[in-house]
Amino acid sequence: MTTTSFPASVHASRLDRASALAAEAGLDGIVVGPGPDLQYLVGVEGDTIERLTALVLGPGIAPTVVVPRMELAKVRSTAVGDLGLAISDWVDGDDPHGLVAGILTGASRVGVSDALPALHVIPLADLLGVSLELATPVLREGRMIKDADEIAELRRAGRAIDAVHRRVPEWLRAGRTEREVAADIAASIVDEGHRTVEFVIVGSGPNGADPHHEVSDRVIVDGDVVVVDIGGAVPSGYNSDSTRTYVVGTPDSVAAERIAVLVRAQQAAVDAVRPGVTAEQVDAAARGVLAEAGLAEAFLHRTGHGIGVSVHEEPYIAPGNDLVLREGMAFSIEPGIYFAKEWGARIEDIVVVTADGCERLNETPHALTAV
Ligand code: ZN
Ligand code: ZN
Ligand code: ZN
Numbered sequence: 001m002t003t004t005s006f007p008a009s010v011h012a013s014r015l016d017r018a019s020a021l022a023a024e025a026g027l028d029g030i031v032v033g034p035g036p037d038l039q040y041l042v043g044v045e046g047d048t049i050e051r052l053t054a055l056v057l058g059p060g061i062a063p064t065v066v067v068p069r070m071e072l073a074k075v076r077s078t079a080v081g082d083l084g085l086a087i088s089d090w091v092d093g094d095d096p097h098g099l100v101a102g103i104l105t106g107a108s109r110v111g112v113s114d115a116l117p118a119l120h121v122i123p124l125a126d127l128l129g130v131s132l133e134l135a136t137p138v139l140r141e142g143r144m145i146k147d148a149d150e151i152a153e154l155r156r157a158g159r160a161i162d163a164v165h166r167r168v169p170e171w172l173r174a175g176r177t178e179r180e181v182a183a184d185i186a187a188s189i190v191d192e193g194h195r196t197v198e199f200v201i202v203g204s205g206p207n208g209a210d211p212h213h214e215v216s217d218r219v220i221v222d223g224d225v226v227v228v229d230i231g232g233a234v235p236s237g238y239n240s241d242s243t244r245t246y247v248v249g250t251p252d253s254v255a256a257e258r259i260a261v262l263v264r265a266q267q268a269a270v271d272a273v274r275p276g277v278t279a280e281q282v283d284a285a286a287r288g289v290l291a292e293a294g295l296a297e298a299f300l301h302r303t304g305h306g307i308g309v310s311v312h313e314e315p316y317i318a319p320g321n322d323l324v325l326r327e328g329m330a331f332s333i334e335p336g337i338y339f340a341k342e343w344g345a346r347i348e349d350i351v352v353v354t355a356d357g358c359e360r361l362n363e364t365p366h367a368l369t370a371v
Contacts, residue, residue: 005236006043006149008082014041014142015063015083021138022058028107029058030135031100031124035115036310037139039237043079046071052096052120056103062086066099096120101127111135140314144306145328151352151359153238154307154330158350158361160193161240164230165364169371174222174248178202182215185230194232198239198311201229208245208344211301211336222249225259225343225368227336231311239311241332242362243348246369258295259345259368262337265289266347266366269303269317269333273351273358279321286335287319295337304332307350329353330361 018041022030032038032055034046046053048068053075057063064086067075072089080087088099101124104110110128112121114136125132146154164185171184182200189197203213204220208227220226226248231241245259265286272285283303290299302318305311307330315323317331329352336346349362 006079008079010147010149011042011079012083015057017142018138019057019059019061019063021141022111022135025111025138027058027109027111027133027135027138029056029061029104030111030113030138031056031104031116031132032113032135032139033116033120035113036308036313037113037115037143039309040143042085044075046075049117050119051092052100054096054100054116054120056100058104058107061103064088064103066090066096066103068092068096097123097127100124104128109133111138113139143308144314145326146308146330146352147328150238150308151328151330153234153236154350154352155361156193156236157232157234157238157240158242158363160234161189161231161242162362162364163192164188165228165242165244168228168244168246169369172202172220172226172228172246172248172371174220174224177217177219178204178207178215179217181220185228189230189232193234194240195235196233198231198233199229201227201243203227203229203344205343206341209338209340209342211338211344211346220248223252224248225251225255225345227344227346229346229348237309239307239309241307241311241348241350242364243334243336243346244364244366244369245345245347246371248371250370251368255343255345256368258293258298258337261290261293261295262335262345262347263366263368265335266333266349269335270349270351270358270360273325273333273353274356275325275327275353277325279315279317279323279325280319282325282333283317283319283321286333290335290337298337298339299335300338301336304334304348306331325353327353327355
């Protein structure tokens, strides 16, 4: 079960803010199930699915954690215990939905976190006699704007993953499989200060053309372009995520030229980030550079995603997202180009929006790195 380690006072203000935002949204209560929302609010992710763990909060409701007794000690060791939050524990045979409904007696508009399983949503709606709604807009508001402590953790995560990228040339070479290289990288992700390895993508040659490729037993050969996209969570629970593109030996000249364009596209998007600009404008900055070079069709995904206690969260830097960027938002800038059956490339940094631009949290060289 993932826990975070901020002072209880930080969690107290996050809880207050969530209740205030719920009130503003006209909700009488919110039920937060296991997942990143719970981790953000009280410092523990919760790991039960069929046994209900939930935080109930809202205007005029003392935040209450409903938890299976077998998880109680673990949950109490987090901000839940430090803040002395109300706890309603239950054992197999009890009806936890009844406990939640009891806390929400009289509520007519109730929101649920997007990770609350349907297994609990449906019985709860039946008991409350109301139709539940998504509390996502309320819950994302807090998580989307990072405070100074959260930014410090994202910086720590950025430095840790940069240290891993600096060591990739030690492991990436012709004759090794993607899986062997990935195993060395995974060990280093932990060595360099992460608590968990969240993902290791080593996409060599044609495998790099699939943005979803993770690893395989393909043997890397001389001349391969290799996408290495890696990340983990540092002990506070905040995540790193950085991609660099490497070449084993000498790249062919077309690939080298196209990757140089990609590096410029990534820089153009980073340069576009500042408060007041929309997410889609940042996406368009990267897309525009690629389009000018005739590479628009090769860019198969959005430019980026928010990051925090989860690897993918709001804001999404994508076409059609007119969300206005604000100071404290943290997200990836990761355009890529993909040529089916040939090769692919992607460059990814995490940035945090500052008062007049952005701070880049990854500092290893962007240009194609020969190993
Ligand atoms: Zn029930
Ligand atoms: Zn990534
Ligand atoms: Zn990413």
